Amino acid sequence: MYDIIIIGAGPAGLSAAIYACRANKKVLLLEALTYGGQIINTNKIVNYPGISEISGVDFATNLYEQAINLGAEIKFDRAISIDTKELSVTTNHDTYKTRAIILAMGVANKKTGLENEDKFIGKGLSYCATCDGNFYKGKDVCVYGWEDNALEEALYLSEMCHKVYVINKTSEFKNKDLELKLKEKDNIHFILNSDIKSIVGENAIDFIEVIDKSGNITNLDISGLFIALGKVPENNNILKDIKTDDNGYVVAREDCHTNINHIYVAGDIRDKNLRQLTTACADGANAATMAIKEMR
Numbered sequence: 001m002y003d004i005i006i007i008g009a010g011p012a013g014l015s016a017a018i019y020a021c022r023a024n025k026k027v028l029l030l031e032a033l034t035y036g037g038q039i040i041n042t043n044k045i046v047n048y049p050g051i052s053e054i055s056g057v058d059f060a061t062n063l064y065e066q067a068i069n070l071g072a073e074i075k076f077d078r079a080i081s082i083d084t085k086e087l088s089v090t091t092n093h094d095t096y097k098t099r100a101i102i103l104a105m106g107v108a109n110k111k112t113g114l115e116n117e118d119k120f121i122g123k124g125l126s127y128c129a130t131c132d133g134n135f136y137k138g139k140d141v142c143v144y145g146w147e148d149n150a151l152e153e154a155l156y157l158s159e160m161c162h163k164v165y166v167i168n169k170t171s172e173f174k175n176k177d178l179e180l181k182l183k184e185k186d187n188i189h190f191i192l193n194s195d196i197k198s199i200v201g202e203n204a205i206d207f208i209e210v211i212d213k214s215g216n217i218t219n220l221d222i223s224g225l226f227i228a229l230g231k232v233p234e235n236n237n238i239l240k241d242i243k244t245d246d247n248g249y250v251v252a253r254e255d256c257h258t259n260i261n262h263i264y265v266a267g268d269i270r271d272k273n274l275r276q277l278t279t280a281c282a283d284g285a286n287a288a289t290m291a292i293k294e295m296r
């Protein structure tokens, strides 16, 4: 029996583990992939108070080592469901009982739903220009999206790629300032009122088929396709009994208390305004403190 099971070893989960271990609690971290969460994808963090510059991997490793050295146990195993009455967590391999659960599963990339999407991940298809843009230096790429993050991705890629196409289903971009900045760039080309019909290639992307509002199809030769539709909370099975908002984020106030006793939420998966490291770590601290205070 654990005192606290934390699902997700990103900044929120690791911060929660540090606070729980320092209170002498028996902590299990469950991590589906690798420790550190989304931040391992960034080269440079310059906005974490007290650290003027650090790489994402170093930041995550420091947090991880701090939690493990304090006594947290980690299992690299995906949590697939929780029993909110019994307070147990089932993973791909086992079921673990606990006195409190902290949900810190973060967010995942929103997908297009195109048939071949998963097949091309890492073979021309990416969700992160900062992480993968450099692979496409001097090449032609395409950004699919219309929110601010799509325009930011395009701007970033325009500094290293030959041509950057931006596909938008409508003719509107919400962020007019960013749109203007992009229009000033010679190598950015907008493809408006259009959608991707299919991604074509064998072992890598050869081209994408683009369909316009009238049904005309054109082939766009690109080496890289960057999907920039934003992020979504996942883990539908785990969140079954937990109250979420219309977008799937777990509803909780600053004390990180969910609608179910002894179950708390921390980090990007919580319904909040700012999804950053500082707020993820703060949530982790709050969630662990509340879990300890209310432990049965």
Ligand SMILES: Cc1cc2nc3c(=O)[nH]c(=O)nc-3n(C[C@H](O)[C@H](O)[C@H](O)COP(=O)(O)OP(=O)(O)OC[C@H]3O[C@@H](n4cnc5c(N)ncnc54)[C@H](O)[C@@H]3O)c2cc1C
Residues within 6 Å of the ligand: 007, 008, 009, 010, 011, 012, 013, 030, 031, 032, 033, 034, 035, 036, 037, 038, 039, 041, 042, 044, 045, 046, 047, 048, 077, 078, 079, 080, 104, 105, 106, 107, 128, 130, 131, 235, 238, 266, 267, 268, 269, 275, 276, 277, 278, 280
């Ligand atoms: C490219 C990039 C650059 C960024 N740069 C900055 C920056 O410079 N400064 C800043 O403040 N913020 C930055 N952010 C945002 C920051 O990374 C996030 O706000 C932060 O990582 C959120 O932490 P989290 O622990 O809530 O979630 P995440 O980091 O998403 O971690 C969640 C973890 O849970 C795991 N998980 C999910 N489901 C399960 C499951 N069912 N079972 C077990 N484990 C599971 C995931 O594998 C993941 O490791 C950046 C984000 C990205 C993508």
